[in-house]
Amino acid sequence: MVFSFIVIPLLVAAIMPLLGKISKKLIPDVLTNAALAFLLLNSILLIKPIFNQGSIIQNISWMGEKVNLQIALDSFNLFMLFTISLVSLAISLFSIDYLEHYGHKANFYALLLVMIAGMNGLVLVPDLFSIYLFLEVAAVASYALVAFGLGYDELEASFKYLMLSAVASAFALLSITIIFGMTSSLNFQDVARGLQDLSARYVIGVCLAFFIMGFGLKAALVPFHAWLPDAHPSAPAPISAMLSGLLIKVSGVYALFRIIYSVIGMTPVMSQVLMALGTISMVVAAFLALGQKDIKRMLAYSSISQVGYIVLGLAIGTPLGIAGGLFHLFNHAVAKGLLFLNSGSIQHITGTRNLEELGGLGKRVPLTAGTNLVGSLSIAGVPPLAGFWSKLVIIMALIQAKQMGYALIAILASILTLWYYLLIQRRAFFGQMNEKWSHIKEAPFWMSAANVILALICILVGIFFTPVFKTWISPAAEALARGVQQVMMWGI
């Protein structure tokens, strides 16, 4: 049942505060993880029908009466759903131990589930206005989660995030309104058809700019990125992982490219603009990451940089480029989720995130150090880990599309990436052991378990790259690329 992706988290979230009164820890832990595990299972079970049928469109009736609840599922959606379910399950496993010192688990889980419901909804709806609404669902939940620690810094970061995010939503909404005004429909297919009949290239150009700004801000593309390095590090570690690993990709990258590929249609102009934006993000954020002392801030900048890669890949517009972008999206979701969770482990173990205070932890906490190494190397693109392949595919797609300049920059940026990830490794885990840390212990079971699961995925996807890429990424990319052909070129 496709609809369960939205309804189950919402229902569980609704009863969670009540359950929290009965049992402070056990029931929320079990119920949340069970719900997310069910969603993961569900998304795996859907793989086969999707491969057989290509896509599923479900219309749901309410008490026998026909209502307009339409859900469209193709391999691209399913790919996103699987990614969301997988990473969020790992995050909620991590939270079992991590949330001990925050308390109020029930509230936390409830907000987390609402956010997941929002993302799932956003992925599933084939309707512009519904996209906006689900965007808001996920966003409102994320404002509260960023501020969950209730310190002054956290509130300030959350408020900044709220302000900028509201501006972004406003622009996206403005653009949706203009499109609605012109076509008097909101459904993807109808809008696409309506836009073809019109000849309003300039208006659509401006709409596109608004979309780029609105969703680009959600995805933290430079120069719309500045809220992210404040907001992501302030949140509790599982939430940072959620925001960096999933939210910016779903509410930013997914929404933007879904609209471009399925509604407006990818054209050379757009391709150029987005490739330039992606490249700027990639380079600027990589330099910014180099100078950070706080692990989580460094990771946050790295997220911006990697989103740049994803956008660059998706914006090429060739099937190979789209596949590379999607593959990198998955790899980055897993690896960045892992690294943020890992930074939570480090904070839990030592009480600090300042790289200059850390040092020589590797000997005392081998699991944390090992998983961190795997995540870092995967993002930095070291073979044979997963991140290497996705970057390779993107670079190959660039070469194939005769974009040598971009390919060059992408390779150089990956060297920068390797540089700052080696910095983390050297400062935190290797090198001279700081005397302070001679008595630390390895992180609790569930925290380590979540880290290990994600690290294993990084390794396994890297090793079994060929089957994964063929059976999983390529169909999703084809689903998107088909959208390009469906939406005829009409001027832009």
Place this chain on the structure above:
Amino acid sequence: MIIQIILLVGLVIFAGLAILAKDLLKAALSLAVASLFLGIIFFRLSAPYAGVFEISVVAGLITVLFALTISLTRKNDQVQEARLVKIAFPLFFILFLIIDGLVMKSLLLKVPALPAGPEAGTFGQVLWKQRTFDLIAQIGVILAGVLAVLALFRKKEEDKDE
């Protein structure tokens, strides 16, 4: 017409204040007032549902939420604002308004005439028959807001307990 202009100007002023205010608390309050103005504008444009939604969720829930929590956990030292910032933002903002005004006017002329929207009965029917999905999303937004209140006000209870 004059009321309309006053409302719009007020909206812009308070939205600007929300961004430029040094003090977070003042910024949050300005945001609330700006949302209030927006809500009133919605009402006057005969979109009562949107107005209610705007005032209840944005002005009410989120902003009040922030105002209260910020006032509860205020830090004594204030963030230093760079002088450049004060100039940069208004500059860009005004620039944007001017360009927007010029460009949009000429663009809107090129927008083809609005096709007649589907006549589909009352608001309730439209919402139920055609935009059912949005209802679920609305439920989600409100749920998120309620949960946010629950989550952000827990500290207060804890403080009392101690």
Place this chain on the structure above:
Amino acid sequence: MTAMTLLWPIIFPAAVAILFFLIPTRVRFVREVLAVISSTVLLYLGFALFSLKELSLTTNWLGMGINFDLRLYHFSAFILLALSGFLFLICLYSTVKMKDHPRVREYYGYVFLAAAFSNGAVLSNNFILLIFFWEALLITTYALVTIGLKPTSHRTAVKSLIIGGFCDFSMILGIGLLWASTGTLTMNQVHVEPHGLAVAAFILMMIGAIGKAGAMPFHTWIPDAALDAPVTFMAFMPASFEKLLGIYLLARISLDFFQLKVGSSMAMVLMIIGAATIVLAVFMALIQKDFKKLLSFHAISQVGYMILGIGTAIPIGIAGGIFHMINHAMYKTGLFLSSGSVEHRAGTTELKKLGGLAREMPWTAFGFSVCALAISGVWPLNGFVSKEMVFHGALETGYPIFAIAAWVGAIFTFASFLKAGHSVFFGPRSTEIPKTKESEAPIVLPILILAALCITFGVYNKLPLQNFIQPILSGQAEAQGSLDLTTHALNLFNPVAGVSILCLIIALGIHFYGWNRGGKKAYLASEPIHQLIGLKQLYNLSEARFFDLYEQGVKFLQWLARILFQFIDRPIDFIYEKVITAIGRSLTGLLQKAHNGQYANYLAWTIGGLLVVIWIILQLLR
């Protein structure tokens, strides 16, 4: 044997490497036994595959012409055999030398991993596959250098990573260009006439190949690693594996992918790089005070001969270059291993502290002497033969300057090895180190095996030339004149050999003159250089000889060496170490200042960005 056998040289060492990572550090003995046994298995595999000659394996991999494509033919089989041979010797040697090393577990793991990747790189017949293995080698190199556990090991490791990364990066670009112009990624289908874009592709790929081999200017990490990394690593990577791989690829590039013409501009580029590397590195080697560091500079200098040989594009020169590659791998590995043996017993490799060890360590001294004579090109050892072939090739191109450069290199190679051997093994017994004895058999045995190979390949030079080298050239020789090894009399009685022998005599003279002047202390044989660097204890000596004609000559050389060191070697190093880092820092600082945490500021950018995006889109639409 089926085509699947080709996977064995890759999968087997990788599996063994994983096993090594799993064996706990405390378990002893098992590790050593496993290392020797599995390297023996690999050696057997090498022989088996070498006897097969032709085998290929192609499976679909990523689509888009990127297949998992392995191809065994005489050249790759030969390199494969050589790789497994060296791996065996290094493993044997390490059983004693690395026994008590705290990170021995990782050491063996990375060594076997490196072997797996190297075998993969040699066998791969698809450029993307090649890049994959080639890049992976960077990581093992990085890891192995850090195993040195010196305070500066990490820095050196990063240096090797950056330099190697740069070279590999150029290679990737080159391959990209080649792909764009030929449309295929299968290596044995690429044959391009070097015109236009292909020239750029050639230069870029060449940088990748010679960077791996350690030619100038991509050499600066090797001398640092000589002190910072374990000596077994030096024998393993820079002395043998990297040379074999780098020169293998260079030969493939210049003979296979691009058909290099005699005297073409690209051949000239190669020859200039080769000649410059020979001369510059040998001058650097001359002034070194540490045994291992001296050897490492020679490891660079000798690459020059191979590049020069291949760059001649004349069959005899190419054959000489490739022959020199295998010879060099043998004697340089032998030399590094003997320096390790000295370190093992005496505890130091500083020339000044060592002396007269020949009596206590006769086998090491013997092995060292043979290898040192071979590297210096003394008849009838293998180095003589391959150098002669390079000299002949260089002369035949019609640019004798390159042959002269090679001869200059030969003079100072011999001079510096006279100095090294004289100060370590011969002369009076040093008083600074306690009495010692010969190293254990597993250390001495590899050195002696290598020495024996040096002699065999020299005396019976027809044997390797006809069995190994000639088949490689058979494809190319048709196009550019047949290779007949008997046309060039590789014996003592021809003018070219005469000049070479004259060079050796000059070197002998220089050494003994310097030795005499240095108060019969062999490590001072090149001491004037020390004086210019400014060491105080040598100041008086330098003043006393100020007006000496010999001194003036040497001084010019010193000056040259210092100039080269200061103005060529150091600036290159400076660029790697300082400039790139500093640019990164300052850019980062600038960007950081802009992120001051005020969201009004951020919003301003956002709106500014929006305006720019709108403007660009409207411009593009126009």
